[in-house]
Amino acid sequence: MRTSFKRLFACCALLLAPNAWALNLFACEPEYAALAQELAPEARIFSATTALQDPHQIQARPSLIAQMRRADLAICAGAELEVGWLPMLQMKANNPKVRDGLPGMFYAAEQVDTLDRLDSVSRDMGDVHAEGNPHLHFSPQRLLRVAQVLTERLAQLDPTNAEHYRANFDDFSARWLTAIPVWEAKAAPLHGQAVIAYHSSFRYLFDWLGVEQAGDLEPKPGLPPSTAHLAGLLALTEQQTIMAVVHAGYQDRRGAQWLAQRAELPVVRLPFSTGQEGIDSLFALYDAVLEPLLAHVGE
Ligand SMILES: [Zn+2]
Structure with a gap:
């Protein structure tokens, strides 16, 4: 009797909790997995790369394709950082949610002003990023802006938990804005x-x-x-x-x-x-x- 009561309680506690873990998040780089972790800690978050891999040069491996196939939202740096592998992943995964231009495909560089944009690019310039430098995760202000837009994207894709994501953003934002002047003073x-x-x-x-x-x-x-x-x-x-x-x-x-x-x-x-x-x-x-x-x- 007692056990079944406990089970019943466990079941209903689960039902009452926010079901944000329903989302499958695919991060192209670990910094965006870390950001997703701040905003949607209950989500299933997968990072396609590690800090020890060159994010410009990744193989569209079957394991990555499988992860992309089940993603509700892909979060990538953009500005052509992943141009050598992400389009291939999108094509092979054939997941209609994460096509460019749809809410399930999020590019950080599209949310901020990038540095070093180029008006024209020629082949002899090497492997340049025409849409500006995509390595923007070391800009604290830009990353905060990315977090803000990403929060609204999560809310759009999972409206039941919209307020939960916004509360997580407020918490992250407060801690981030406290940390920035401390880093600046130290540096x-x-x-x-x-x-x-x-x-x-x-x-x-x-x-x-x-x-x-x-x-x-x-x-x-x-x-x-x-x-x-x-x-x-x-x-x-x-x-x-x-x-x-x-x-x-x-x-x-x-x-x-x-x-x-x-x-x-x-x-x-x-x-x-x-x-x-x-x-x-x-x-x-x-x-x-x-x-x-x-x-x-x-x-
Ligand atoms: Zn680069």
Whole structure:
């Protein structure tokens, strides 16, 4: 008697709870899985990539296609970051919910002003992002704007739980807006520092904190560092004070090490996203990129 009563209670408690877990969310990159986790923690959230993979270069594997097929909402950076693999996934998954232009397909870059938009693109420019830099998750203000629009998208797709998503956004927003000035105060010594970095991966971080990227390890976007290009960067380090050579966790470190050794500079490897190395939230990610940079100020 007692057991069946307990069971009955369990059943009805389940019915009364918000059923937001009904949504299947497909994140192209872990930072958007982390954002989805803030807004819709009960949802089933899948990240197509990890922080240790290059989000420009992903294989449209069968496991990803299967996940895309069951998604109610796909959340991706956009601005052509996933142009090499997402259209293939969408086509093979054949899920009518996540077609471009429909509510189930969400591109973060479409919700904000991206940096470095190009009016025209030619092939000799390399693997550039014409719609601007898509690596916007290191811009705290842009990420907040993305969160706000994403909240309304969740509410649209799952109206029963609309107020639940909005309450989660308010909570995230409050914590995020409290954290921003703390990060800014902590990062103040980085203002005016110059680095050489790999790709424009940290463009928004540097823009936010007033760090100058004086050189890029890539001769052109998408091309690995060549010997001639590295020699040019070495010459640059003799003309300008450079704090460090910076690369993201997923990028090949050999070019950075070659240059750093010869120029006697530290190499700073920064995590590019959440989900690895104990970085379990966007807050932890921001902390984790500031610490190693601050360690080299004034060396
Ligand atoms: Zn890129």
